Amino acid sequence: MTSLLEKYVSRVEFESYEDFKANFKINIPDNFNFAYDVVDVYAEEQPDKKALIWCDDNGEEKIFTFRDLQYYSNKTANMLKSLGVRKGDNVMLMLKSRYEFWFCILALHRIGATAVPATHMLTKKDVVYRVERAIINTVICAPDEGVLDYVDEAYAEVSSILKNRLVIGLEREGWLGFTDEMEKASEDFERPTGEEATFNDDVLLNYFSSGTTGFPKMVQHSFTYPLAHIITAKYWQNVTDEGLHYTVADSGWAKCVWGKIYGQWIAGSAVFVYDYEKFSADKMLENAIKYGVTTFCAPPTIYRFLIREDLSNYDFSCLKYCVTAGEPLNPEVYEQFYKITGMKLMEGFGQTETVVSVATYPWLEPKPGSMGKPSPEYDIMLLNGEGKPCEAGEEGEICIDTSFGNPPGIFTGYRSDETLTSRVWHDGYYHTGDMAWKDEDGYYWFVGRADDIIKTSGYRVGPFEVESALIEHPAVLECAITGVPDPVRGQVIKATIVLTKDYTAGDELKKELQDHVKKVTAPYKYPRVVEFVPELPKTISGKIRRVEIRDHDKEGQ
The missing domain is CATH 3.30.300.30 (ANL, C-terminal domain)
Incomplete structure (x- = not known):
């Protein structure tokens, strides 16, 4: 049987990085919708295929197949429609690492509404800002009293916009119980047609990117965005069909969709979710090993904690591949992890605005501290202060050439802010604001944000x-x-x-x-x-x- 992955790429296997860079292409069909064209295809053709393995610190665990996810996301979609959520509406998901996040995001894809994932660490001011800026009419929250209090305080100011508040696992005045409402709904949800159908240019996701300067920007991605994460999952994280991938990130961050849904499922890998209240390196290791995680992605900070554990006490026989991103990797961490586990950490670089755009791919020998080389379909240039290409060894801004069209996975702009969009995207380039240099072998080395460079x-x-x-x-x-x-x-x-x-x-x-x-x-x-x-x-x-x-x-x- 032809794999789902083969449908969306020019080729699956490549002999070298050069072959991969030159010949890999993503096939983007008309009106692609991840919920129908990936999840439902698996649900019909391989209904018992594992999609999501979830556990928490209380000993609870859930294992969902693709048929399960079709069932629960259909019911969630019907429930949200009954509350007035329609195509183009913005729905904020403050769900930490609750498994209901996957029901909700798929349901919103089915409706054609825009998912706005958000961290549970928002305060009243943050909630008000997001509701007003994105015109959010519905919020769905995990059972966290602190979060709910802040949303209630915000609601007093934005009740004319925010119509629906749903909470999981609690009874609370003014809130609907998510599970009760969802269970009442029908399990059948027809793919919309006509004006209610989704199109490739519609807005799938809206992320508030917490930049290191100024207010958060609203980063918009279209319905084709999931396909670009094939590069992230299959060729950087190196996930495999029937494998189990674990990316450390809760659902409020873009890193979640980098590592816990899109590319992994298209490539046939299930995803692992450990819903912890407080980070513990030993518990993370114990659960990853217990459930048989095969590929792992985490920021360098997590690896710094892991190498402090006595790793000789753990059986890593299931774990085959490890990658890191989110911040530059200290060579010291690389060396220590390699010495203890025998696995080389493969770095990657990207932003909320993109998928992985520079990475150490499996064909490349890692250089500790280097991001690697450009992704296929991403024409990366380092430009100096005069807008000229940099020579090897010369620092410049990481820019993506879009003069011949936008690569798959790049954002469509900052919502409601054409000025900011044009400030970073002009003259045929998207300017990332990140500085790097390239060595003689073509490897890129991160320097820092442009604003952070010291003269x-x-x-x-x-x-x-x-x-x-x-x-x-x-x-x-x-x-x-x-x-x-x-x-x-x-x-x-x-x-x-x-x-x-x-x-x-x-x-x-x-x-x-x-x-x-x-x-x-x-x-x-x-x-x-x-x-x-x-x-x-x-x-x-x-x-x-x-x-x-x-x-x-x-x-x-």
């Missing part, structure tokens, strides 16, 4: 290299590198550091850390200013807000 005494210094050097020292738990205005050097390098519990701030430790950086990297990159702090300012998604540190320093001066 000191004629040198350009990216924060990551200095942060990576500092993080190798046992005293450093977290750090952020920024530039401080200086009348002589233009800027000097500053390190804002959170110490590990066994170390105490002081001049002696400051000198030790400065000397450490001088030994690990070029001496001119050492931080002349060092500040020890209890915590770093971060976005809701955990990204360091270096802009806040810079602004604070300017006020101090």
Whole structure:
């Protein structure tokens, strides 16, 4: 039987990265809808094929086949329609890692409504901002009293927009019980036709991207977006048919759809979801091994926790492949993980606005700290300050050439903000705002956000290299590198550091850390200013807000 994957790609197997880059193409049919054209196809042809394995810290587990997901998403779609949700409406999903997220997102795809995934860490102000900006008429929440309180507080201000509030597993005044309402609904849902049908250019997802500067942007993706995650899942994460993939991310982040639904299912792999309340490296390992995870994706921070465990106590025989993204990988973490497990961490780069666009693909030998090479269908260019292509070794902005058409998976623009869209997307290029350089072998190396580059005494210094050097020292738990205005050097390098519990701030430790950086990297990159702090300012998604540190320093001066 022909696999579903074969239907949507030019070829499945490739002999080399060069072959892959030159000959891989995604076949995009008219009016593609992931719920009908992937989930329902499996439900009809392989109804017992596993799609989702879910567990939590209370010992509860659920295993869903594609037939199960068709059944529950049909019922959810009928329930939402009965509440007035129609094609083009925006529905916010604040569901953490609840399995109902998959019922809801597929139901919204069926209706043609736009899913707006959101983290459970939003406050009243965040909820009001999102409801007003995206005109959200329905919100569906996990049973988290704190989240529900914030939504209720927001509702008092936006009740003219927000019509429906649904909660899972609780009875609450003013809220509908999701499960009760869903169970009442019919299990039959016909694919809409005519004006209610979905088209490729319709808006599938709307993500509020928590950038490190300014208010969150609304990143819109079309109904063809899931197909582009074939690149992410099959060829970067290296998922396999009948495998089990685990990406560490709850449903509020774009990383969830990178690793827990689209590309994995098209490639035939089930996805694993561990719904934990508090992160624990040993529990994560225990559950991943218990359920037989075969491929794994997590940010470097998670790997830093994992290598602190006694990994000799775990049986990794099922685990075949590991990748990382979300922040640059410190070579020290790569080496330690490889030494303990024998598996090479394969890095990747992308944004909420894209799918994986640079990666260390299976044919490539990883260079620790390098993102890898450009994805097929993505024409990546490094452009200097004059908009000219960079030479090998020269730092430039990562840009995607769209002059000959948009690659699959790139966003369609920022909702309701043509000014911001045109600021980053002009002259035939989408400007990512991220800086990198390319070596003689064609590997890309992340430097930092364009706004974070430090210019000191004629040198350009990216924060990551200095942060990576500092993080190798046992005293450093977290750090952020920024530039401080200086009348002589233009800027000097500053390190804002959170110490590990066994170390105490002081001049002696400051000198030790400065000397450490001088030994690990070029001496001119050492931080002349060092500040020890209890915590770093971060976005809701955990990204360091270096802009806040810079602004604070300017006020101090």
